[in-house]
Amino acid sequence: MSGSTFGNLFRITTWGESHGKGIGVVIDGCPAGLPLCESDIQEYLDRRKPGQGKFTTKRQEGDLVEILSGTFEGKTTGTPISLLVRNQDQRSKDYGNLASLYRPGHADYTFSEKYGFRDYRGGGRTSGRETIGRVAAGAIASAILKQLHITVTAYTKAIGPIQIPEADYHMDEIRTNPFSMPNNSYAKKASDYLEQVLEQQDSCGGIIECTVEGLPAGIGEPVFDKLDATLAKALMSIGAVKAVEIGDGFSVATSLGSQNNDSFFIKDESICKRTNHAGGILGGISDGSKLILRTAIKPTPSISQVQHTVTNSLEEVEVSIKGRHDPIIVPRAVVVIEAMTALTLVDLLFQNMSSQLVSIKKFYMEDTKKNV
Amino acid sequence: MSGSTFGNLFRITTWGESHGKGIGVVIDGCPAGLPLCESDIQEYLDRRKPGQGKFTTKRQEGDLVEILSGTFEGKTTGTPISLLVRNQDQRSKDYGNLASLYRPGHADYTFSEKYGFRDYRGGGRTSGRETIGRVAAGAIASAILKQLHITVTAYTKAIGPIQIPEADYHMDEIRTNPFSMPNNSYAKKASDYLEQVLEQQDSCGGIIECTVEGLPAGIGEPVFDKLDATLAKALMSIGAVKAVEIGDGFSVATSLGSQNNDSFFIKDESICKRTNHAGGILGGISDGSKLILRTAIKPTPSISQVQHTVTNSLEEVEVSIKGRHDPIIVPRAVVVIEAMTALTLVDLLFQNMSSQLVSIKKFYMEDTKKNV
């Protein structure tokens, strides 16, 4: 329980506040023998790093990761991997005046109600910096998936009203614009839109889509730990996510069974589907086709416009949040979505290994070295 | 793990297939002293019962629940409550011809891939009858919430294209039409629409909305076990749900921070919010205002129209699914949504009890009877 742990067989526990000494994560259940060094993880952390364009915060976050345990001679040992990112460039006084008031759209009020008080510096545990632990662990999950030839790809489908239709996706352009959008000309439009938003001292939201290719059929546990249910939890647990959908998602509500059912057919002696309205999941279990997930990200709640709010001594006040904040967090959340998806898949892949007696017998009876 | 268990402190484990001997659930962690008898549970089960209108299956499911354990002299004892509903009216032969083929939109193929074979009678564990365990346990969770003056209300917001705008909600009409819609004239339109769908041997989907009133602020655990994340898993784990949203949900993607942030103000010496775009959850923790959840339900995959599919011996075939099936499952899913919401809330309410040292001290130090 207690909220900071995700996963069962491949299990991560994150910790850390924005203005404490650091942020970190412990990964337990990582199989032995995975090649792993700090640069494998740093590559993912750098993708969530701010300061890369004018629409991301100006803070200089080095966010250098240190592997504290769990590897030996360049490979994982099967024991817990502890990762540490020290906090730097913390300007606590920026937040001092926010100590007694509850910022609209933030968790200040709810944390104070739950715990009796809160670490008011930069959002504390509710800061976007909390995702560092998720991304660092996600890098390791992704390394495992790569070994199994499974690929997770997330990208920005929409920034405010600028939404890319599927027909216009150019997947090779995702890393060539600052918004991780699969179309550079839409990215240009998004940039123009964000200029306006910034001028109005406002912020905006967007939509992130995530696909998974190469996942075998059979992954996900029935009833409560379905693949889609576990992914929904994983994604909805990310700070600003307010909606999650699988495959056609909300549009199934206005579809007909004859349209929404994906027909099976045979191709190269394999079972395939003609369409993929289901987004790769049937009955909560992967069907071997591409997974399709979509999440809606709310506008950054920190805006410099004047807002009305209250203090913890029940006074009404006006507040203008100065600090350094992204007017949009969507581009930085893309790698977080990938991380949570990868973490979910690895855990469910491991859980699936004992689903058939025949596999268990093969594992323990044929491997004579294990029966010494 | 293993998928059939939900919750931590208030934990349920469901079991049973559509054509086995019965369906059931074990509820562990129910506090002692709750008045409970079979009719409290039957009332909820009757709400998911088919055969109540022309758009629900004609099967006669008595679905009478038996309490096998956990109560004594009309009250819960704190030990596990086992509930059993025997299956009746099983016509296994209806399904015999489906043994070797994979119905489009169903989990036949994915279960076969996961387990090597499957119980093909009526969907087995993937049948809608699986929700009996959820609803029976949800009835007990709801009884606990009632003791705490917390109310969960779900209703059909849309059936296919017939969607009720919030301004037209008449909450007192929910139980006065066969679709659990909060507006009888929209329910009439939905009925007409379903007539068409039926004529075309087709099926359709819809949207269910669920609200919670009376929930105190502070419920939900940070980071991975957020209230919204746990609810998303709970709801997405229901068979036909393909999307979940909280508060404004997907529409936050096109909103601005200045619009989407809910302003706090003071009323009667309490902190309130002027709007509720957040749907009652900030930073994954309840803020004391109304919870608002929305789910999209896909069209029933079983349709009598001819569909193209494959068999487990890799042959392509045509199939027309005759059996007895609802052309829409939305109305019957309303109580399932309520059940899963109630189960989530009770578990997180219990988990929250140890969030502050001062509460723990009060619990153990002031209750002198416990310190014998």
Next chain:
Amino acid sequence: MSGSTFGNLFRITTWGESHGKGIGVVIDGCPAGLPLCESDIQEYLDRRKPGQGKFTTKRQEGDLVEILSGTFEGKTTGTPISLLVRNQDQRSKDYGNLASLYRPGHADYTFSEKYGFRDYRGGGRTSGRETIGRVAAGAIASAILKQLHITVTAYTKAIGPIQIPEADYHMDEIRTNPFSMPNNSYAKKASDYLEQVLEQQDSCGGIIECTVEGLPAGIGEPVFDKLDATLAKALMSIGAVKAVEIGDGFSVATSLGSQNNDSFFIKDESICKRTNHAGGILGGISDGSKLILRTAIKPTPSISQVQHTVTNSLEEVEVSIKGRHDPIIVPRAVVVIEAMTALTLVDLLFQNMSSQLVSIKKFYMEDTKKNV
């Protein structure tokens, strides 16, 4: 949590009181494809059945098990297996006079303190009948172990002061005396001793030993979920167990390192140990040699001798417990020890399957059928 669930990947949830409608268990995570019918389980339940000799209770407990779900055409399907044993021959009035008093050595007082009141009929959930769920589930775990050529054998090492030295073990005699002792002449002495105990209206305890053969090396998870730690919890959770030891157990306290260390040597190109003081577990992980576990069982607390106690209205009273009670529960607990050991092993065998990347790759990459 909540106490009635054991295991992670192979997970059981038990329920039921001695004088409720029945006792049962749900097994979730049983792999698909295991041949299973009711007689496989009944065989184990019959071993814990009373009424088989003059030192066990005279109740006629039929204890017939019914499989309610999870099998199809004689094999497990991978979905939860629900087992039900209806209670019969309940003479509640035998216990009526015990409603208000706390029997010494029983959990009457502690349950009342925890829950505010209790089901006083026959011990309720603390009755020895609670072990029916464990044994029924253990029968399934044992069936899985048998498929992997792993054998669990428990037997009575001591009844009161009558203890069999290891040199006198005749393992083939275990099932040929009513005490499950591996030596019939010691069983005769135990019988004589129990006659005396009965005459004195008293009860006595004993020691059960359990061994496991065929377990591969490498089973058990480091640090907190060690094989020995998990077994200790499994065994100590059985009603009357007050001590658990592994291998040499308590006698290691007076041993020297040079005596206690088991030397490795090579035999038939395999690594073996010359001795087995460690009881088959090093660092919490199986070493491939025989597991040796030992538990101490306390004397049955229900005795017909007059005892001093108190009531829930704080009066001191005398009590003589009449009902039908075993003067010793050791022989009936033997199969319960086996069951808990088997349940632990299966769960840890499944958890171990993802310990090495090379095994995971083999599982998912070589099995091309899974990569459709």
Next chain:
Amino acid sequence: MSGSTFGNLFRITTWGESHGKGIGVVIDGCPAGLPLCESDIQEYLDRRKPGQGKFTTKRQEGDLVEILSGTFEGKTTGTPISLLVRNQDQRSKDYGNLASLYRPGHADYTFSEKYGFRDYRGGGRTSGRETIGRVAAGAIASAILKQLHITVTAYTKAIGPIQIPEADYHMDEIRTNPFSMPNNSYAKKASDYLEQVLEQQDSCGGIIECTVEGLPAGIGEPVFDKLDATLAKALMSIGAVKAVEIGDGFSVATSLGSQNNDSFFIKDESICKRTNHAGGILGGISDGSKLILRTAIKPTPSISQVQHTVTNSLEEVEVSIKGRHDPIIVPRAVVVIEAMTALTLVDLLFQNMSSQLVSIKKFYMEDTKKNV
């Protein structure tokens, strides 16, 4: 799963190897408002520190703890507390020659079998240094228990054959000798005995007893998560522990019901017990009297005597383990036993808070501040 996590509501996750960068622990679920600073934790760590006498290793382990997260202005915030102890004075080359061989009595062989290879430096994750995480977390659990007036006290009852009878306990002497024995003259005898053992280049074991005072009745969850079962797992998970007993433990096997049952009586209008054979636990739930636990610790497996063993290339070799090793680990394990006991109690105290409906109603309905 995955083994490095203990507890549910109060949950710890440890990580780190003896010769990696450090050792640490994340504590999740610590209630907000507990005063906590590094010296509170350091005090416990210092008690397990070596180098305090001639019978403990000569390594200079500073073992200074750093709080990385979870506190603000001297109090816990309710978010995860991350603790870090950097490793120092690592002489990896001491262990180089042990890379390819399996030390008798150590986990070298079992780890290699489980994971395919191992970090051979100083035992890696199986080193005694792993207990730093347990003790650091235990310090926090102990601070919570202190707030509830619950006291955990462990001490050395026996070193090899030198065992202190209960009648000779002088509890005030525990911290006045290097062995944490409650009798200084027995400590002197133990010292003489250890001299002999050292001369023989050997090692020895012992017994640690642990008591808990002030624990209210009602703690522990029935059936599988009994107080004694959870404690047994907690204690048996400590490296060298081979046996655990509660109350009279193994001696119940030769006791009679009339002797072993603890009579209840009334004193000062409270229910008390005349004896405490049960060790404070009835039916797995605390009865309000003193908890009594006992564990057997095996002799340190690292001895400088020549031993026979094998290498990973299946050669037989002789080995004399030089390094720096305690000839007995019992005195240093005392605080580890206390830590694991405290961790278990806090978790079960929190779990117990939702056992009665009346307490839950009191918590949520009377605390009007929470119902804003």
